[in-house]
Amino acid sequence: MKRRFIYIVFIIGLCVIFAFVAYYFHGRIRTIQRKRLLQRRFASEAEELNKGLESSKLSNMDPEVLKRRKTAVELLSNGVFDAQVVIISAGIGPPYKPTYGHPIGDESPVFILYAIDELCSVATVYYDDSNDPNAFGEPLFRTGHYCLLFPGDERPKFFWYLPMVCYGEKKSEKLPYRRFIKHDSGLSQPFVTLEVTVGEWNSLLAGRGQIILRDANLCELSRIRLKPSEYENDRETLKGLMLPED
Numbered sequence: 001m002k003r004r005f006i007y008i009v010f011i012i013g014l015c016v017i018f019a020f021v022a023y024y025f026h027g028r029i030r031t032i033q034r035k036r037l038l039q040r041r042f043a044s045e046a047e048e049l050n051k052g053l054e055s056s057k058l059s060n061m062d063p064e065v066l067k068r069r070k071t072a073v074e075l076l077s078n079g080v081f082d083a084q085v086v087i088i089s090a091g092i093g094p095p096y097k098p099t100y101g102h103p104i105g106d107e108s109p110v111f112i113l114y115a116i117d118e119l120c121s122v123a124t125v126y127y128d129d130s131n132d133p134n135a136f137g138e139p140l141f142r143t144g145h146y147c148l149l150f151p152g153d154e155r156p157k158f159f160w161y162l163p164m165v166c167y168g169e170k171k172s173e174k175l176p177y178r179r180f181i182k183h184d185s186g187l188s189q190p191f192v193t194l195e196v197t198v199g200e201w202n203s204l205l206a207g208r209g210q211i212i213l214r215d216a217n218l219c220e221l222s223r224i225r226l227k228p229s230e231y232e233n234d235r236e237t238l239k240g241l242m243l244p245e246d
Helices: 002-054 063-077 103-107 143-149 198-205 232-239
Strands: 085-093 110-117 124-128 138-142 157-165 180-183 191-195 210-214 220-225
Touching: 002 063, 063 085, 063 110, 085 210, 110 210, 138 143, 143 180
Parallel strands: 085 220, 157 191
Antiparallel strands: 085 110, 110 157, 124 138, 124 210, 180 191, 210 220
């Protein structure tokens, strides 16, 4: 009887060990598969960026933009999960009026930010209306809040296209904590607007200041200066949307 009991315990122990080993290797295999999938995604994004660099239309590209794109291509094509984050471009576009959409989106200027972040390190997007290279900035929005509204792993490319709204508040403390308002027009996919203060609204529309990306520990990851649009019509349109600050 005693031997039988020992034998049963031994079999159960072997089953537990086997289950643990199977679970461990299954997790390892999934991790490796996930890593390879991401590497293929990174390589594909690098290829798209490289095509842009070789395009004749971009032969007169701004040197800083060219440098940022080349850095992004190098990071994406080296087969390593890099901690470095690079902002490729940032700016404000005039209102875009699609055939179907929410009226707020039709009338709003658009905040556009394109960045490469292989490890999903960016936690908060900051804005400062100066060109001080040491400026800390004020939080504009948290990426986690955006992901709560639109979940999904966008690595390595993060492209924020956010219509902006301003309801006259002059202090950021009076804005909603998340700064995002989700809209569902019933005609197209839901989207969010980014609420800003009057001062931020006017500075952003004028193309002043800089965008700063920070991680969860508030360490700087990347920054870029904003520039007014190169198109006069767009500059005039944005200027016409500015609000009095008195």
